[in-house]
Amino acid sequence: xxxxxxxxxxxxxxxxxxxxxxxxxxxxxxxxxxxxxxxxxxxxxxxxxxxxxxxxxxxxxxxxxxxxxxxxxxxxxxxxxxxxxxxxxxxxxxxxxxxxxxxxxxxxxxxxxxxxxxxxxxxxxxxxxxxxxxxxxxxxxxxxxxxxxxxxxxxxxxxxxxxxxxxxxxxxxxxxxxxxxxxxxxxxxxxxxxxxxxxxxxxxxxxxxxxxxxxxxxxxxxxxxxxxxxxxxxxxxxxxxxxxxxxxxxxxxxx
Amino acid sequence: xxxxxxxxxxxxxxxxxxxxxxxxxxxxxxxxxxxxxxxxxxxxxxxxxxxxxxxxxxxxxxxxxxxxxxxxxxxxxxxxxxxxxxxxxxxxxxxxxxxxxxxxxxxxxxxxxxxxxxxxxxxxxxxxxxxxxxxxxxxxxxxxxxxxxxxxxxxxxxxxxxxxxxxxxxxxxxxxxxxxxxxxxxxx
Numbered sequence: 001x002x003x004x005x006x007x008x009x010x011x012x013x014x015x016x017x018x019x020x021x022x023x024x025x026x027x028x029x030x031x032x033x034x035x036x037x038x039x040x041x042x043x044x045x046x047x048x049x050x051x052x053x054x055x056x057x058x059x060x061x062x063x064x065x066x067x068x069x070x071x072x073x074x075x076x077x078x079x080x081x082x083x084x085x086x087x088x089x090x091x092x093x094x095x096x097x098x099x100x101x102x103x104x105x106x107x108x109x110x111x112x113x114x115x116x117x118x119x120x121x122x123x124x125x126x127x128x129x130x131x132x133x134x135x136x137x138x139x140x141x142x143x144x145x146x147x148x149x150x151x152x153x154x155x156x157x158x159x160x161x162x163x164x165x166x167x168x169x170x171x172x173x174x175x176x177x178x179x180x181x182x183x184x185x186x187x188x189x190x191x192x193x194x195x196x197x198x199x200x201x202x203x204x205x206x207x208x209x210x211x212x213x214x215x216x217x218x219x220x221x222x223x224x225x226x227x228x229x230x231x232x233x234x235x236x237x238x239x240x241x242x243x244x245x246x247x248x249x250x251x252x253x254x255x
Numbered sequence: 256x257x258x259x260x261x262x263x264x265x266x267x268x269x270x271x272x273x274x275x276x277x278x279x280x281x282x283x284x285x286x287x288x289x290x291x292x293x294x295x296x297x298x299x300x301x302x303x304x305x306x307x308x309x310x311x312x313x314x315x316x317x318x319x320x321x322x323x324x325x326x327x328x329x330x331x332x333x334x335x336x337x338x339x340x341x342x343x344x345x346x347x348x349x350x351x352x353x354x355x356x357x358x359x360x361x362x363x364x365x366x367x368x369x370x371x372x373x374x375x376x377x378x379x380x381x382x383x384x385x386x387x388x389x390x391x392x393x394x395x396x397x398x399x400x401x402x403x404x405x406x407x408x409x410x411x412x413x414x415x416x417x418x419x420x421x422x423x424x425x426x427x428x429x430x431x432x433x434x435x436x437x438x439x440x441x442x443x
Contacts, residue, residue: 065433138362145359146431180395180435187430201364 038139039222040195041250042209043232044113049216051090051111059211060088063196065184067171085165087193088115088208096241097253112253115208116163116193117241118142120248124155124164133190139221140250141195151188160245164192222250325415327408330401335371337390337397351428354392365389394432405434 220227
């Protein structure tokens with residue numbers, strides 16, 4: 001056997017092995033974020049929702065026993081008393097989409113409903129020292145295990161959307177009526193929107209979606225083309241908050 | 256003469272000292288058993304001590320009655336728990352932890368348990384297979400549906416066993432989980 005042929009066979013073999021390993025590696029990296037069976041998402045239609053009614057906020061906070069701790073610094077619309085601890089609340093177009101607006105954007109100061117984005121690659125779950133918060137593999141909901149939360153607030157620092165609130169006080173202090181089926185929180189834990197995980201498990205839609213009288217909110221699995229959320233995104237222009245951070249928000253805003 | 260007098264004195268008969276615990280007849284050292292006994296005093300003192308300790312214990316247990324079992328209030332409308340009594344007595348805390356992990360971490364909310372008839376026997380269908388019923392793994396919706404007053408159920412036993420501070424519900428479960436329609440401790 002002459003030299004060049006032997007070398008050629010060696011190189012060909014190594015190339016094959018290299019290609020296989022590279023392919024598998026790329027596949028593994030590609031699988032890491034957002035490759036859930038379901039991909040639950042919410043679509044807020046800002047053509048219908050003007051952010052000026054408190055229906056979804058009231059429904060959510062009543063559903064989840066969210067205490068009405070008063071935040072005196074809050075200046076936006078909506079029930080002011082409910083802004084201390086918030087699961088879904090009112091921001092402004094300019095505040096929520098500061099990357100996407102400019103000085104002359106007409107709706108810059110318009111109110112906008114914001115909530116936890118249940119990101120594809122959530123920074124909050126990565127920093128949790130006790131693994132009390134994580135992204136569910138089955139449906140992509142970013143959830144909190146209150147039993148494990150030690151109240152370190154790393155997740156609050158990591159979240160670029162301010163979606164998480166801390167219980168500085170015993171939440172039952174300011175709860176007038178409680179819904180017994182859903183637990184309150186306790187002093188010193190972090191809480192946020194859970195995409196109504198307890199309702200979704202029973203096949204119901206989230207409380208805010210049901211409560212919206214303008215039918216501006218759509219919820220569903222984006223991997224299923226027939227879900228309300230998928231349908232709401234067809235043929236319209238939609239944006240997400242802070243896309244350059246690469247968190248992959250699952251709350252979409254139709255303009 | 257002064258010298259003679261001194262000699263006389265030294266020749267006096269030696270009288271040995273009578274010690275308390277030496278018998279005067281033969282000078283033998285007495286054993287404590289032989290001594291004039293302090294036993295009545297000792298018995299009296301012990302009696303006083305025991306009476307005081309018993310009195311204190313009985314007073315703290317309430318009106319002279321020794322409580323041998325914690326007074327727990329059982330559900331009136333339900334006879335059978337999700338597991339049998341022996342299992343629950345020993346393992347309820349493990350079961351609750353398991354339920355918590357299953358529901359919160361894995362999202363598995365329901366489980367199947369054998370259905371029981373009025374006498375407590377596991378029900379079988381015509382072909383001899385066990386009949387199951389589905390229950391929700393939920394403290395508020397399942398446990399508290401029957402044990403509707405944690406003060407007279409959980410707390411009572413936990414105080415007896417000394418696993419919580421006495422007085423009030425100190426079980427951390429109820430810092431977050433809500434007791435539906437909490438009832439006062441008495442008057443039910």
